[in-house]
Amino acid sequence: MQTTLTSLNANAAKFIATPRKMLINGQWVEAASGKRIETKNPATGEVITTVPEGGVEDINRAVAAARKAFEEGPWPKMKPNERGNLLLKFADLLEANAEEFSHLETLDNGAPLSITESxxxxxxxxxxxxxxWTTKITGETIPVSVPGNIFNYTRREPIGVIGGITPWNGPLYMAILKLSAPLATGNTVVLNPASLTPLTVLRLGELVQEAGFPDGVVNIVPGSGSIAGAALTEHPNVDKISFTGSTEVGKQIIRSSADNVKKVSLELGGKSAHIIFADADYETALQNAANAVFFNSGQACIAGSRLFVENKIYDKFMSDLAEYTKNFKLGNGFDQSTILGPLISEKQKNSVLGYVDIGLQEGAELLVGGNPTEAELANGYYVKPTVLANVSNDMTIAREEIFGPVVTGMPFNDIDKVIRLANQTEYGLGGGVCTTDIRKAHKVANAMRTGNVWINTYNLLDPASPYGGYKQSGLGRENGSAAIDMFTETKSIWVNLD
Structure with a gap:
C-alpha cells in the first residue's frame, strides 16, 4: 500500500525557519559566547536549524533571574488560584498548538507522529x-504533647529555584514534568533541555510568555550537559535539581549537590523485567512484549528489555515475537505507516548495534533485527526491532541498558526463581507481568523491586500516578501527590497561646 508523508505544520516550518534564541528573564537572547549548535533530523541526518549553545555565564544570568522572580515581583505574591489559572492557560495554548508541537518533536526527535501526538x-x-493542585496544598494542625497551651501547625512552602535538566528521548513531556509541579507549588525554574532536541522546549518558552507568567519564572538555556547542565547543578543559588537521564550522570549530580546539600530528584536508567507466564492471554502477551520494548524505538528507560518467558511456551513465543516484529515498519516519523522511527543519533545507533554484537559474541541467538541494509533505509539512524534468544541473566545485554529496540529472551520454570532473576539488577524502574492468575500477578508485582509494575499491559502513565525508580533508577517521584512533596518544604510553626 502506498503511503504519503504528512506535510510539516506551517507554524512548525515558520519556527525552524529562523535560528532560535534562549529565554532568560523574559527576553530572547543569544548565548554570551555567541556560539550556536546544530540540531539534526535523525530520520535524515540533515540540519534542521541552530540554537544558542548556553554556557556558564548564561546559566548564571538565568539563575539570577529565577532567584529574583522567586523573591520579588508578582510571582511570590500570587494567590494559589492565580497560579492555577496560569497553568490552565498554558495547557490551553499547548492544546491549541498540538499539531505544531507534535511535528516539531517528530522532526527533532524522530519519533512517529502517533507517539509525539500522545x-x-x-x-x-x-x-x-x-x-x-495549586489550591489544595495544605499543612497540618498537630496535637503536640509538650507542656503549656501550645499550638503547632505546618506549612508547605516552595523550595525556591529549580534546575530542570531534560533528556532527548521525550523532550516535550519531560520538560512539562520539570515545569508543572514546580510552578504549581510556587517555585521558579531554569530549564536545560538536551542539546540534541531543544526545539519543542524553546517553543514552550513562547507559550509561557503568552500565558502570562512573570519574567524570570521560567528560563530556558539549551547547551551541553557537561557545561550548561553542570553549571546549573553546581550553582549555589539553585535550590534543587530535577533530572531525567542516565544513571551515570545522575551519580555525578549527586556528587555535585554535596557541596551545598542541594536537593535532587532523579529519574534514571532502567533494565526492566517483563515476565510472561504460560497461562497468559497469548495474543495480549505477545503485543505487550513487543510494545514494552519497541515503543519509541526502545529509547525509553522503562523499556521491558529483559523478557522472561515460561518454558512451556518459550520457543513458540520467541519465534512468534520475531515474526510479529517483522511487521513493524521502520521509517520517517511523518510517514503514517511508520511504527519505529530512527534512533536519536549515529552515536546511539552504533552503541545499540555494538550491544547486539556483544550479545552474539556471548552466545545469544539473533532471531530477527539488526542493522537495516542500504536498500531498506539509505539514510537516518535506524536499527530494526531486534529479538535475541538464549540469553542468560548475567550477559552484558541482560545487565546493561541498551536504550534501543533490542529485547533479550530468557526461559524460566519457577515463579520464585523468576522473581529472583527479575530483581538481580542494579536498576528498578519498570516491570511487567502477563498472567490470567490474579494471585500470581499480585505475588510477582509485590515482590518486584521496582517503582512501576504493569499487569497485562505496559507503558501506561497518568499525571495522578507517581512515577520513579528503586535502586540506581533514581531518587524521588514525579506525578501525583508525590510530586508536590518533591517540590515543597515543610515548615513547623509553634505558638505559645499562654
Missing part, C-alpha cells in the same frame, strides 16, 4: 492536573 496530549493533561 506526548502532547499527556503534557496537556499534566498541566491541567497540577493546576488543580
Amino acid at each position: 506526548f502532547v496530549s499527556l503534557s496537556v493533561d499534566n498541566l491541567r492536573y497540577f493546576a488543580g
